[in-house]
């Protein structure tokens with residue numbers, strides 16, 4: 041160990057740009073065993089590791105890096121799965137630069153250990169060798185309902201089933217996985233990785249009800265009567281419009297409608313609504329990860345040009361830096377410091393978007409720079425398709441009121457420190473409480489809520 045002077049940090053290899061534009065397969069290759077050992081060997085084995093603190097799940101990172109470097113792959117696998125419900129998925133999609141790797145002691149000067157890539161490698165290698173996560177046989181007669189099958193729901197189900205508590209999951213879509221299935225594109229996360237985890241939960245005894253929307257196909261009253269505890273993990277994916285003139289045009293769309301249509305088509309669903317951008321000039325408004333996923337999907341769909349318009353500058357983009365680099369490599373053009381003003385239409389169809397140039401003020405006490413519009417700076421960006429990726433609002437279905445689930449200041453489900461809602465039988469976590477956030481924090485919420493539910497049912 042401590043070989044960071046001998047080996048430099050290496051990122052996983054990326055597929056060639058021309059090849060990756062032809063499909064939705066993952067861009068990053070999984071480390072081979074020699075590379076994974078060498079990269080793990082760079083870890084300093086800090087006594088009080090910052091990476092562990094930077095990871096929302098507080099994974100035992102130095103411990104599994106040591107076992108990987110020393111070829112104890114069974115132990116590395118067990119340690120990695122102890123705290124995480126799906127480490128091979130989070131190793132792929134976490135923004136490590138602001139989490140574990142951002143906090144790594146080597147990050148200042150030598151280059152952080154490639155934690156996410158090793159995490160994915162050690163689990164994929166274990167699966168290749170026939171290893172699987174362990175669950176307990178169901179004991180007792182208590183059962184828990186999980187509403188929503190995204191990372192929060194999957195995590196809650198995983199930790200409850202590990203403790204031998206029966207689980208039934210309810211999902212309104214035709215496939216489980218939430219945004220892991222119908223949000224994050226395949227070039228970041230292969231859908232088979234999500235299905236693999238769901239299948240293990242089914243093997244462990246979980247009952248899964250697809251195409252079952254709580255509040256519509258089954259009432260919340262039935263759920264409350266049938267189950268001893270309920271975990272709500274319904275996400276927050278109601279897209280935001282810009283509220284500008286002309287956005288009712290037929291070729292102006294919300295990001296999730298665009299992304300979900302592609303992913304459903306890729307999974308063989310011929311009936312799902314699909315937004316065709318082939319040979320069209322696509323303009324995406326927004327600067328976060330969802331906008332990056334839209335522009336990178338557009339180039340794969342054969343758009344003639346793809347532009348990403350963002351009202352701040354590149355340094356202030358909220359998304360993962362590596363995805364911006366990937367998008368540029370794939371031919372996306374960025375236009376910074378512009379704000380949408382109105383959609384220009386011909387009849388019912390948008391032909392472009394009028395934007396205003398912006399400038400950023402000096403940073404305030406919080407470090408954030410305000411956006412100021414430059415008067416008289418408007419100009420037209422031609423477009424055949426316009427996609428808004430401007431963030432998400434919570435969904436507040438009627439069942440919140442029916443079950444007495446109070447909401448917080450932004451409209452998400454209110455919970456206490458024990459993940460309990462205003463109705464003590466109901467627990468909640470993930471985006472429906474935090475607002476649009478990350479898969480890893482949804483996983484944390486599911487894990488912690490499961491521990492609280494276990495305590496309450498004991």
Ligand SMILES: Cc1cc2nc3c(=O)[nH]c(=O)nc-3n(C[C@H](O)[C@H](O)[C@H](O)COP(=O)(O)OP(=O)(O)OC[C@H]3O[C@@H](n4cnc5c(N)ncnc54)[C@H](O)[C@@H]3O)c2cc1C
Pocket residue numbers: 133134135187188189190191192193210211212213217218219220223224225228252253254255273274275276277299329330333437469470471472476477478479480482
């Ligand atoms: C395009 C995009 C890209 C992203 N990329 C990343 C990334 O690279 N890395 C990262 O960490 N995070 C990423 N995120 C964020 C991450 O996906 C979310 O934070 C995470 O999925 C939230 O998990 P969740 O379980 O709370 O909700 P969700 O994943 O939204 O799952 C909620 C589930 O509940 C279901 N549901 C809703 N209402 C009902 C009901 N009444 N009855 C039954 N089922 C219901 C929904 O259909 C859905 O399947 C991305 C998000 C988007 C939109």
Ligand code: SF4
Pocket residue numbers: 094095096097098099101124130131134136139140141155156159480
């Ligand atoms: S879960 Fe995410 S933050 Fe935690 S170790 Fe894995 S990649 Fe890093």
